[in-house]
Amino acid sequence: MNRKTPSIRPAEAASEAATAPIPAPDAVAVGFEAVVSGAFDADLQVPPAPDEPAQPSKRVLEPEAEAPKxxxxxxxxxxxxxxxxxxxxxxxxxxxxxxxxxxxxxxxxxxxxxxxxxxxxxxxxxLPPRVLAYHKPAGEVVTHDDPQNRPTVFRRLPRLYSGKWQSVGRLDINTEGLLLLTNSGELAHLLMHPSFGLQREYAVRVLGALSLEEKQKLLDGVQLEDGPAQFQTLEEGGGEGANCWYRVTIAEGRNREVRRMFESLGHAVSRLIRIRYGAVALPRGLRRGVWMELDARDVARLTEATGMDRTLESRARQFQPPAPPKRQPSRGRSQGPRPSAPKLVDGAPMPRNTGRISARAPSPGPKRGAARGPKPGAPR
The missing domain is CATH 3.10.290.10 (RNA-binding S4 domain)
Incomplete structure (x- = not known):
């Protein structure tokens, strides 16, 4: 199993996503410069080292150690x-x-x-959700059941003990790069929701260089069939001949949105690679068609960016077994209720016995010397 660790950057707040500069990628992440220079493709064509252990024919997930017996x-x-x-x-x-x-x-x-x-x-x-980072190659579709019987990304994924993998967004059949998958439908929905403004970063190769006016249009917004769309950032990356590379970021993921934005200005996209989604960057050296699982720290950063970590904490408290009630020492019937818990009765409140002499006059008793007869009904 590939034990590389994906590059994780702190998630930007939704309000700052449009203006925050993209930090330079770490050494283990696929950077835009590596794509433009050709190092990205060269790394994937290098055969494994002789001393590198061979990958097992069938890779499986590690067991859920946290699951109770x-x-x-x-x-x-x-x-x-x-x-x-x-x-x-x-x-x-x-x-x-x-x-x-x-x-x-x-x-x-x-x-x-x-x-x-x-x-x-x-x-x-x-349990906390499980998340995979998958390097999708061109030619695969992101669906569980394809009527045309084309190869899907899910055929390469490990088997879950329960449930099924759900993709965080989709990449069309000709797009390659980073695809996140999780066993939590809630996390997938939150990561895709535009209200959180999680950036998607792409390396785009188009036919023909963009003019200054076209660049500004893509940043200000262009009108598509399903509504306006705009890039948050757009940077040049050079190229050879008519092929020009651009690095773009966008805060939503509609169907073929990046391609349609360039095509609206008359520029066809010849190659499209997603190199980052939110805080997760495509690990350098992760071969096409290979997945790796994010560790608990990286998953926690994803759930924190969407606020799902607070939901998990509240659920964990909800499922805590209730503490057994404390047994109070038994009190005899003759002792009556506790002094600290007087019973409520109708009428004016009764003062408690504080040990002081009451100011009320004593009730008149029988006069001294008066004959005391037997009680009525008492036997003589």
């Missing part, structure tokens, strides 16, 4: 001890998503658990 979750839900739950699992009485469970199996939110066919409702804290 089934028998532990069942025991915490009060269904029995851990040993008892392990025994039920070993006897085949527990299923997960319709399949017999096995001892030590890990589960996550959304899994269907049944004991002897009876569904069990469990509260499991959601």
């Amino acid at each position: 089934l028998h532990k979750v069942l025991a915490q839900a009060g269904l029995g001890s851990r040993l008892e739950m392990e025994r039920l699992i070993a006897q085949g009485q527990i299923t997960v998503n319709g399949e017999p469970a096995h001892v030590g199996q890990r589960i996550q939110q959304g899994d269907a658990i049944r004991i002897d066919g009876r569904p069990i409702k469990l509260r499991i804290a959601p």
